[in-house]
Amino acid sequence: MPSGAGAPLGMLSSSIRLINLALPPLPATLTAMQILLDAQHIQQTIRQLAQRVHADASLHNGHALALVGIRSRGEILAQRLADEIARLDGHSKLEVGALDITMYRDDLSTRAAITIPQGTEMNFRLDDRPVILVDDVLDTGRSVRAAFDALVDFGRPRFIRLLVLVDRERREYPIAADYVGIKVDAPDPEQKVLVRLRPTDDEDVVYLQT
Amino acid sequence: MTAERTWTRSHLLGLEELSADEILSILDTAQSLKEVSTRSIKKVPALRGKVMVNLFFEDSTRTKTSFSLAAQRLSADVIDFSVSTSSVSKGETLRDTARNIEAMGVDVIVVRHRSSGAPLLLSQCVECSVINAGDGSHEHPTQGLLDLFTIRETFEARGKKISDLHVAIVGDIANSRVARSNIHALTKLGARVTLVGPSTLVPGDMKKIHPNIAIAHDLDAVLPQVDVINMLRIQFERLTSAAFPSVREYSRFFGLTHERLKLCRPDVLVLHPGPMNRGLEINTNVADGDHSAILRQVSNGLAVRMAVLYLCVGANSVARNLA
Numbered sequence: 024m025p026s027g028a029g030a031p032l033g034m035l036s037s038s039i040r041l042i043n044l045a046l047p048p049l050p051a052t053l054t055a056m057q058i059l060l061d062a063q064h065i066q067q068t069i070r071q072l073a074q075r076v077h078a079d080a081s082l083h084n085g086h087a088l089a090l091v092g093i094r095s096r097g098e099i100l101a102q103r104l105a106d107e108i109a110r111l112d113g114h115s116k117l118e119v120g121a122l123d124i125t126m127y128r129d130d131l132s133t134r135a136a137i138t139i140p141q142g143t144e145m146n147f148r149l150d151d152r153p154v155i156l157v158d159d160v161l162d163t164g165r166s167v168r169a170a171f172d173a174l175v176d177f178g179r180p181r182f183i184r185l186l187v188l189v190d191r192e193r194r195e196y197p198i199a200a201d202y203v204g205i206k207v208d209a210p211d212p213e214q215k216v217l218v219r220l221r222p223t224d225d226e227d228v229v230y231l232q233t
Numbered sequence: 234m235t236a237e238r239t240w241t242r243s244h245l246l247g248l249e250e251l252s253a254d255e256i257l258s259i260l261d262t263a264q265s266l267k268e269v270s271t272r273s274i275k276k277v278p279a280l281r282g283k284v285m286v287n288l289f290f291e292d293s294t295r296t297k298t299s300f301s302l303a304a305q306r307l308s309a310d311v312i313d314f315s316v317s318t319s320s321v322s323k324g325e326t327l328r329d330t331a332r333n334i335e336a337m338g339v340d341v342i343v344v345r346h347r348s349s350g351a352p353l354l355l356s357q358c359v360e361c362s363v364i365n366a367g368d369g370s371h372e373h374p375t376q377g378l379l380d381l382f383t384i385r386e387t388f389e390a391r392g393k394k395i396s397d398l399h400v401a402i403v404g405d406i407a408n409s410r411v412a413r414s415n416i417h418a419l420t421k422l423g424a425r426v427t428l429v430g431p432s433t434l435v436p437g438d439m440k441k442i443h444p445n446i447a448i449a450h451d452l453d454a455v456l457p458q459v460d461v462i463n464m465l466r467i468q469f470e471r472l473t474s475a476a477f478p479s480v481r482e483y484s485r486f487f488g489l490t491h492e493r494l495k496l497c498r499p500d501v502l503v504l505h506p507g508p509m510n511r512g513l514e515i516n517t518n519v520a521d522g523d524h525s526a527i528l529r530q531v532s533n534g535l536a537v538r539m540a541v542l543y544l545c546v547g548a549n550s551v552a553r554n555l556a
Contacts, residue, residue, distance in 0.1 A: 123265060125265075125279075126277035126279040126307070126543075127277065127278060127279075131279065131280075131547055131550055133554060134551060134554070135551060135554065135555065136239065137239070137240050137241075137544060137547040137548050137551055139238045139239070139240065139258055139261055139262055139265075140262055140265040140266065141265055142264060142265030142266075142267075142268055143265075143268055144268075173277075176272065176274045176276075177272065177274075
């Protein structure tokens, strides 16, 4: 097990840390947005996650680590984590990949709209490589299940660990993350956790929409 | 990928009815799926449990093989409905044939037919997806898409968009469904198109499709101006004897030879939908030369057909969920 496996960096419930947006007040009928992480906290959280991944380097047995982000926000998060890890240790070999799970989802027959895939980009071999699968939000666990299927089509990793920025504790499949940024208690399916990350988005912010 | 693209069609009958955004949705999906064919495990589970039927009323080896392989790479099951040995030769109507096939639990029918409009008719009498693999002289949409994909891929690497390009389509335009699908797709994305051939094979009314279309009868005059040359096959099976005096004369005026290639821009792209009549519309050293993307067209055809199958079968599932 990694040193701090499972333990979140900060525990948040939806009732605390209410920061008002600098926007005109919304009509009562519209949805309310609550900021879970602002830009400074996101940067801090990414740095702490990078430190914990780096502290577990001994587990990698000298093999070059791969950070594989699930498209699209997971890919950005993986790149930013890689930048932070490189800052901690400029010598460590690190690969970054982007995984498209559209073709592996289990809801082709039940979903309401079709998804245009963005493609997988992994320019390295997965065989015998330690892999950290990266996503912005861990929710039902279905995306992660699809990601496992997608990953093993590329090879047989030494191990796969899961890193998420936000763990929304609302699981439908038995999946747990090894590295967690924050935990959010938002059991209502109507609530949505929205992550925006630079440089793809124009700001760093995590919202809870209720 | 920039804009949020969508797709809602259960059938692909032609490119004429598609918007530029819909065409780009297919090309972007194909771009994503191209990587699957480079893996050691060349398969994704997207259409697991779905069934595709090839219903070909005209001979075809490469298109049928390409569709079959595309379906298999998406984990669908594939059945070939062989027309010559079936009840079609006993007088069954197209409608009855299709409905019987559908009753077996099929999700998508890929159809090729000598009559223009047969896939449209089919789509109106079945619930499953219908994909046109060539109908008469109407359209061959997946060929048009794979040509467009190959053009985009080549020129994007050189920093050019399709709307920057001038494409010559050379040969028997009148009888060519490949030409029609190319013309619709290219003009929707803003390319200039010049149709080249003897006046008997290049009907003047094709110009009415779009203001970006020009017609020419002198290939040598067109060659220095274009970025892409799409050489169509001489379709002996469709030609009447009056179309041109002799094959040799056609070849002399409209065949793409090594000498003619010297008239072209140094980075010109040469396409051919295959199968080639080597030495007639295209010379061997041009077909196998540096400018030719003919084999890349075949590989791209696989990715494009995977994209079309995924999008149409997926959209049909979505439509049934919402119904």
